[in-house]
Amino acid sequence: MHFEELIKSIKERREELQVTQETLAELSGVGLRTLKQFESGKGNPTLLTLSKLADVLGMEVGLQVKNLSRNE
Amino acid sequence: MHFEELIKSIKERREELQVTQETLAELSGVGLRTLKQFESGKGNPTLLTLSKLADVLGMEVGLQVKNLSRNE
DNA sequence: CTTCGAAGTGCATTATACGGCTCTTTTTTA
DNA sequence: TAAAAAAGAGCCGTATAATGCACTTCGAAG
Numbered sequence A, B: 001m002h003f004e005e006l007i008k009s010i011k012e013r014r015e016e017l018q019v020t021q022e023t024l025a026e027l028s029g030v031g032l033r034t035l036k037q038f039e040s041g042k043g044n045p046t047l048l049t050l051s052k053l054a055d056v057l058g059m060e061v062g063l064q065v066k067n068l069s070r071n072e
Numbered sequence C: 001c002t003t004c005g006a007a008g009t010g011c012a013t014t015a016t017a018c019g020g021c022t023c024t025t026t027t028t029t030a
Numbered sequence D: 001t002a003a004a005a006a007a008g009a010g011c012c013g014t015a016t017a018a019t020g021c022a023c024t025t026c027g028a029a030g
Helices: A003-016 A021-028 A032-039 A047-056 B003-016 B021-028 B032-039 B047-056
Strands: A059-065 B059-065
Touching: A003 A032, A003 A047, A003 A059, A003 B047, A003 B059, A021 A032, A021 A047, A032 A047, A047 A059, A047 B003, A047 B047, A059 B003, B003 B032, B003 B047, B003 B059, B021 B032, B021 B047, B032 B047, B047 B059
Parallel strands: none
Antiparallel strands: A059 B059
């Protein structure tokens, strides 16, 4: 599972912006408990939760084709 | 919410590969009911569910900084 | 040592995602 | 046109994500 990368992205981005978990929780509307749990590597967040956090951090969730060779 | 885009990505990719919901469900280990629900726009899948589906379709979930050129 | 801010954890509750089964609707094929 | 395949939806039990509250841990500062 590469959840860890996603989680780390969030956490690193948050720290980069010097935002505390508490502030991010408030800004995103995600519960502090949820964020803590999430950042400490426990949990399987819903897309909604992830999006809320990403949004505040100026990021976005996306899906990419891994290989390529398919033009769209 | 831009869930719709993610959902559409999955659905389009699945159709592109000419895989039925049933087959994708089996291959990914996600319940057929869940996939149906998900593709029909209802639901808030967990990262795990999304990942399972994306994986089988040769895609991956990612987080990108929205703006650009800030950092890699 | 004490205090404070930030982060992490345990417990309990509520909300909801997951999934199987069945039925209906839509789309495709003959 | 009918039949089959695929997709969508209702019911409903189970698993777990989301959340609040209180406590602990850790580091920095006093």
